[in-house]
Amino acid sequence: MDFTFSEDQLLFQESVKDFLVKEVTPERIRAGWETDNGRDSSLWQQLAELGLTGLTVPEAHGGLGMNELDFVLLAQECGYVALPEPLVHTAMVAVPMLGQIGGELADHWLPKIAAGEAKVIVGLEQNLLVEDAHVADLLLLQRGASIVAATPEQVELRHNESVDPSRKLYAVELSDSAAAVAEGEQAQALVTGAMDRGALGCAAQALGLAQRMVDISVQYTSERQQFGQAIGAFQAVKHHMANVAVSLEYARAPVHRAAYSVAAGEPIASHAVSHAKLVACDAANLAAKNCIQVHGAMGYTWEVDLHIFMKKAWALANTWGDAGYHKTRIGEHIFAEGAVLGAGATFQGM
């Protein structure tokens, strides 16, 4: 039993955090809002050079051959800066799906992803719309009982604006028939796996988003003065923040456990992911609610950076399975006849 990350994993997290905080500033995010496609190819190139686009790509295909557990801490940091680029999607969803499909498709696309030369985007029916379809070089779409691979020429995109200006969402229509790359049970397994990884990616980012909102708010309330003192010295303000800290403190381990479960292919992976997604998104939603409150009117403005993180947290809570979807999966597990629950069951009963 060792529920800790290795020294290497923690150091990698640290260095990626340093890079992201330096490069992905709120100013750069806002600049992205002013552009048509909202994505920054020079940043994507930098991420590729750091090995991040290929982190989960097998070494044989030019990647680092790491897994979801190695990536989860990095996904937290992507959340911390509200990274607009589809890095979490790439490493957690697209690359594993390509790997599972295998064959020529994987041989062709995985090296390009690792090199930062191509983006592959997955669109599932559970998600109303497809994130970042406009920058995809290949789309893997769930259509009925199949997964089809479509090139940009084979689809028509209808843009939907999100409350989070960084999110680019599209309805995708196949204008041409696209080749099925998986069907039946195999397609179903791909969809389940992608849902789990997508939700895990959201959960990890939610942790980072919540932490960022806390950091911003602690700083703001230490500086802003009212009644002749820093507002952060008022107990009501402190307790708003302490409540977020408690909720966040108890959301981390479930996310790390879910990442371990997915990477190890444990039978309870889907259950662990639903747990993680629910508690991490709850923590981020509570952070959003309490952090805007302690900012006063400043928190309600476009100018203050808080909303960059708050809006992303709101969006992630309802994508890759909303609370209802994940609670249904939890309910199926715990209310099942003969479910093994209680003391001692956490790591061995299921």
Added chain:
Amino acid sequence: MDLTYTDKQNAFREEVRSWLAANVPAEALQTFDTAEGFAAHREWEAKLNEGRWGMVTWPEELGGRACDLIEWLIFEEEYYKARAPLRVNQNGIFLLGPTLMEYGTEEQKARILPKMANGEEVWAQGWSEPNAGSDMAAIRSTARLEGDKYIINGQKTWSTRAVWADWCFGMFRTDPDSQRHRGLTFILVPLNTPGITVRPIPQLDGLPGFAEIFFDNVEVGVENRLGDEGAGWSVAMATAGFERGLMLRSPARFQETARRLVELYRENQATADSDPAVRDAVMRAYLDAESYCLTTYQTACRLNKGGKIGAESSTNKIFWSELDQNMHATAMSILGARAELLPHAPDAQGVGNWLDGWLFAQSGPIYAGTNEVQRNIIAERMLGMPRK
């Protein structure tokens, strides 16, 4: 990261399980807030100690098994699963014991720890006073050194299990001119010393679960001082550290409550679902108990590898106490009109001991440092928010 148990850990679990299966009394003991229940729990402590299961984290030479925190968690899991009796001497074993090992003299350890281990001497904690609750540094009870004796005067209150306990440990003001947390000394007091009056205080369930302790020129030998004179605050903080840390409430306790709650819901689903919030609350209880377990394992593994526990431990107290309240509130909702009935009432079918749990859950956010005080600590020491 490897979230599987080692063979050694699995073997340890088996050993705990089979000992408990052979030894846990078939019928639940009476509550230790009664004289007979107290005596029965004391006997159980002796039995645990005979099997060397009383203080698994204590060193072997003191009758323990030198378990690390993961083994301790495994032990607790089996203990709660086996529905073994609550620990009447937990203030001794989990709070004073570790503090004694750190600050006590060899003579004190040899004199006190074995009798603590076998239940011969049960300990009460004497910190709170009528005017020193959350503000513990406002302690007024005094101890005056005369020759090789302290003369103690004053009053302690809310002292759990002091009605039948043998000893209490507490903090007393040894420097009459001192202020706040300076000038306090940690002293161990036998409760049968002349000049002591223990007045039971009935709790919400009507039973005398705690007591006031009055000291009227009580003489205690200087050999019962723990740590240096005037160093009481830092010794006490070490005790509070253990208390607030991992050992006070292991996840197993709440996981078993959550499991029983799922059972209760399933048994009563037809009526329980008339309030759609109930199903959600049951799921939430289960998830939170699991989160508490996962987080505790993560912390335990970090500590096993030499990590330190910091102000984030204050989140722990808030999380489990609110979880416990929520779980019991949900059980009360499920029981509906039966919820208010005492277990022996003729029409109280299937109420189990939820009402008792519900009553006790009300105290969780209060004792061991109120949740408001914990939130202050989190904000100031964990998040770094301004004090003034």
